[in-house]
Amino acid sequence: MKPDPNAPRDHSLARLAAAMAPVLLLLILLPTFVETYQIQLVTYGLIAAIAALGFNLLLGYTGLLSFGHSAYFGLGAYTVAFVVQRLGPHSMEFYILIGIPVVAIASALFGYVCVRHTRIFFGILTLAISQVVYSLALKLYWVTGGSDGLRVPRPALLLGLLNFSGPRGFQQFITSYYYYVLAIFVVCVVLMWVVVHSPFGKALQAIRDNEVRARFLGLRIRRFRWISFLVSGTLTGLAGILWVPLNGLTTPDVLYWTFSGEIVFSALLGGFRNFTGPIVGGIVFTYLKTYAVATTEYWQLLLGVVLVTLVLVLPTGIVGGLSTLGLRLRKGRS
Amino acid sequence: MEKTPTVTPTVNRRAFLNTLGVTVGGTGLIGAGLVGGSQLLKAAQDPAKGRVPDTPFRTGHMTFLTGAGAVLGEPSIKGHTMAAEEINAQGGLLGKRKIETITADEAAGTDACVKEVRRMKLDAKIDMFTGVISSGTSPAVGPVAEELGLLTILTDGCTDFLFDKAIPNPKYVFRITNIQSSDGITAAIGVAQTWPHVRKIAHIHPDYAYGRNASEHFTLALERLVPGTEVVSESWPKLFTTDFAAHITKIMSAQPDLLVASVWGGDYVAFYKQALRYGLFDKMKVASTIAFGVAPHAIGKDHPEGVLAGVHSNYYFTYPGGDRWPLNKSFVQRYFKRWNEYPNFQSEGAYMALYLLKSAIERANKLTGGWPEDEAIISQLEGLGIDAPSGYLYMRPDHQAYKDAVTGFSKNLPDYEFASWDPARIITIPIRNITAPLGWPKPGTTHNESTAAANWIKTTWPKVVG
Numbered sequence: 001m002k003p004d005p006n007a008p009r010d011h012s013l014a015r016l017a018a019a020m021a022p023v024l025l026l027l028i029l030l031p032t033f034v035e036t037y038q039i040q041l042v043t044y045g046l047i048a049a050i051a052a053l054g055f056n057l058l059l060g061y062t063g064l065l066s067f068g069h070s071a072y073f074g075l076g077a078y079t080v081a082f083v084v085q086r087l088g089p090h091s092m093e094f095y096i097l098i099g100i101p102v103v104a105i106a107s108a109l110f111g112y113v114c115v116r117h118t119r120i121f122f123g124i125l126t127l128a129i130s131q132v133v134y135s136l137a138l139k140l141y142w143v144t145g146g147s148d149g150l151r152v153p154r155p156a157l158l159l160g161l162l163n164f165s166g167p168r169g170f171q172q173f174i175t176s177y178y179y180y181v182l183a184i185f186v187v188c189v190v191l192m193w194v195v196v197h198s199p200f201g202k203a204l205q206a207i208r209d210n211e212v213r214a215r216f217l218g219l220r221i222r223r224f225r226w227i228s229f230l231v232s233g234t235l236t237g238l239a240g241i242l243w244v245p246l247n248g249l250t251t252p253d254v255l256y257w258t259f260s261g262e263i264v265f266s267a268l269l270g271g272f273r274n275f276t277g278p279i280v281g282g283i284v285f286t287y288l289k290t291y292a293v294a295t296t297e298y299w300q301l302l303l304g305v306v307l308v309t310l311v312l313v314l315p316t317g318i319v320g321g322l323s324t325l326g327l328r329l330r331k332g333r334s
Numbered sequence: 335m336e337k338t339p340t341v342t343p344t345v346n347r348r349a350f351l352n353t354l355g356v357t358v359g360g361t362g363l364i365g366a367g368l369v370g371g372s373q374l375l376k377a378a379q380d381p382a383k384g385r386v387p388d389t390p391f392r393t394g395h396m397t398f399l400t401g402a403g404a405v406l407g408e409p410s411i412k413g414h415t416m417a418a419e420e421i422n423a424q425g426g427l428l429g430k431r432k433i434e435t436i437t438a439d440e441a442a443g444t445d446a447c448v449k450e451v452r453r454m455k456l457d458a459k460i461d462m463f464t465g466v467i468s469s470g471t472s473p474a475v476g477p478v479a480e481e482l483g484l485l486t487i488l489t490d491g492c493t494d495f496l497f498d499k500a501i502p503n504p505k506y507v508f509r510i511t512n513i514q515s516s517d518g519i520t521a522a523i524g525v526a527q528t529w530p531h532v533r534k535i536a537h538i539h540p541d542y543a544y545g546r547n548a549s550e551h552f553t554l555a556l557e558r559l560v561p562g563t564e565v566v567s568e569s570w571p572k573l574f575t576t577d578f579a580a581h582i583t584k585i586m587s588a589q590p591d592l593l594v595a596s597v598w599g600g601d602y603v604a605f606y607k608q609a610l611r612y613g614l615f616d617k618m619k620v621a622s623t624i625a626f627g628v629a630p631h632a633i634g635k636d637h638p639e640g641v642l643a644g645v646h647s648n649y650y651f652t653y654p655g656g657d658r659w660p661l662n663k664s665f666v667q668r669y670f671k672r673w674n675e676y677p678n679f680q681s682e683g684a685y686m687a688l689y690l691l692k693s694a695i696e697r698a699n700k701l702t703g704g705w706p707e708d709e710a711i712i713s714q715l716e717g718l719g720i721d722a723p724s725g726y727l728y729m730r731p732d733h734q735a736y737k738d739a740v741t742g743f744s745k746n747l748p749d750y751e752f753a754s755w756d757p758a759r760i761i762t763i764p765i766r767n768i769t770a771p772l773g774w775p776k777p778g779t780t781h782n783e784s785t786a787a788a789n790w791i792k793t794t795w796p797k798v799v800g
Contacts (some may be wrong), residue, residue: 150572
């Protein structure tokens with residue numbers, strides 16, 4: 001066989017495929033083992049993972065901490081709600097088709113402003129912009145429903161092929177939607193893997209590690225950061241688009257800064273220095289919050305304690321901690 | 335189909351209020367309390383028919399357990415718990431199935447509430463869902479309960495929007511408190527009757543469904559009862575705000591004759607205490623739809639007198655007072671004995687929700703024997719009438735319950751350690767006179783008003799002259 005110029009990338013994709021295959025198989029078989037409720041929770045988790053994955057392109061690979069990713073998630077969700085209200089068709093593909101350009105344009109626009117600064121200034125700018133969007137959603141009561149939000153009924157999937165209106169429609173919808181989200185999730189993971197291992201991704205990491213050197217190499221830093229912001233915001237927006245039909249409703253809660261905080265929390269929880277960290281973090285956080293709310297009225301306290309412990313004991317997150325542990329075990333054996 | 339009359343008929347105010355059946359001083363129910371003792375507490379006369387399983391009947395009760403809403407939420411869970419304890423002491427539902435309750439905190443946010451209802455049904459396997467305070471929560475969880483096929487009796491969250499638009503044809507979801515539009519209308523009637531001279535009106539409402547609804551229906555009704563008023567100031571604080579200073583100064587600078595408020599729970603307590611410092615209550619009349627909706631002891635002795643202190647047009651524990659309605663007397667006594675405090679309208683609503691369910695289950699059991707299916711319980715709930723501490727409670731076939739509306743004026747009585755209602759000035763209004771009747775066209779059908787009630791007022795109420 002002739003040597004392929006793309007060999008390294010193929011190799012890395014193969015590595016991803018090898019790592020993902022067992023997990024994917026487990027996820028595909030999941031609905032045969034567990035009840036609707038758990039499937040629904042995993043779906044929420046996968047969506048949170050997509051959001052965190054997008055967020056982490058900025059934090060983990062570009063070195064920019066955004067405190068305003070709720071804006072893109074929320075914009076995705078509200079775009080779907082507006083499409084339902086104004087345009088009518090209950091088709092998931094249609095929602096995605098309209099939603100992606102909207103969140104992409106918004107991320108491009110807001111990103112253009114934000115990437116002019118770095119560090120805390122960048123964080124504050126992203127936070128400020130997301131709070132503006134939040135205030136609009138809250139105060140334009142007659143358009144957005146204010147704090148009551150907007151309802152989104154169950155859409156049809158696969159161009160109307162799958163419809164869910166029967167008496168057990170909800171249960172059927174959850175199972176089908178789980179596979180739908182899983183498929184998109186896999187596409188997102190592969191896409192993100194390709195991005196971070198491409199020359200573009202390497203350039204982002206170079207910028208993250210040493211901005212001055214990267215500039216001397218001739219990289220157009222601001223443009224790289226801008227594109228990174230665009231991809232990151234769009235992916236988080238896609239998560240918002242997928243989230244709203246599952247939740248059935250969108251409220252300004254998903255635009256509020258605390259929701260941005262949850263995305264940051266997810267990335268930290270899993271470990272933002274790892275590719276898989278945010279994925280694990282998104283899913284674990286979904287479970288953590290759900291069961292914290294369900295078991296105690298002091299759930300905020302519980303989440304706070306987890307966050308503090310995490311930062312003090314496991315600064316590299318769950319995945320980082322596990323891989324360190326794995327390394328140590330291997331060393332101990334040899 | 336109704337058509338808007340081209341000329342709105344006019345009447346004088348006194349005649350109009352008379353046709354509305356407004357009663358002051360609380361004589362409305364005299365002679366009604368002839369039934370001795372508490373019939374709610376009596377065990378079912380006949381033993382249940384057929385085989386009834388003795389597995390627990392699991393209910394999920396969602397309410398505010400934390401934050402500024404908890405002054406309404408705690409009474410709700412206490413009312414529910416007391417009813418469950420009483421029913422369980424008689425052996426449970428149909429004498430067999432003990433009521434078990436799991437709770438969820440409504441303060442976790444609307445999205446979290448949606449998830450919680452799903453968890454309660456799919457994971458914790460509840461048989462019935464009940465509770466909910468906020469009108470932001472009920473339109474979110476109502477459709478979820480419908481899609482899950484989860485029998486639900488909401489004890490508040492009484493926005494018209496729920497049955498007007500969110501679930502216009504409910505199957506599983508019922509609601510036990512008066513519909514929200516009646517709240518604004520009740521306050522407007524209280525104002526028209528007490529202070530017909532007010533002209534300049536200021537508003538302060540929480541910025542979400544309830545505040546918008548209260549403001550709209552108050553204004554709609556007042557326009558017809560007191561012509562020539564104008565709105566001079568509007569404030570929309572966010573729900574669960576604790577700092578009202580900016581709003582209070584804005585209201586006072588507008589120099590209104592009357593302030594209309596629908597801030598509730600801990601928000602109202604914070605509001606009135608701050609307003610006192612500014613002397614707001616000396617400068618204007620204050621009419622509230624829900625000031626005394628909180629647990630009664632949450633209001634201090636420092637609360638000014640003579641404020642129209644609404645209770646969501648539902649229930650206040652001193653009415654019907656004395657021995658006139660033994661059901662209320664005994665309910666308040668038992669509640670006080672159990673919790674060492676007095677009930678509010680949430681306590682009564684949550685308490686009655688379980689008794690309404692119990693009554694429907696017993697009726698269904700008589701017909702079918704054994705434990706009735708949800709469908710059988712639902713058909714018994716539709717159109718069910720029951721005696722409650724607040725008076726007669728009627729569950730309309732469209733799943734919205736009604737009882738006569740009530741409101742009153744604050745007064746410091748020596749009997750209580752908190753400001754309560756002036757017993758001589760309690761206003762009651764027959765509910766049918768202030769709510770759109772069954773089957774009235776819903777928004778989006780023959781009209782596009784915000785609620786069926788708004789359309790009903792606009793098309794059928796005359797205007798007062800002079």
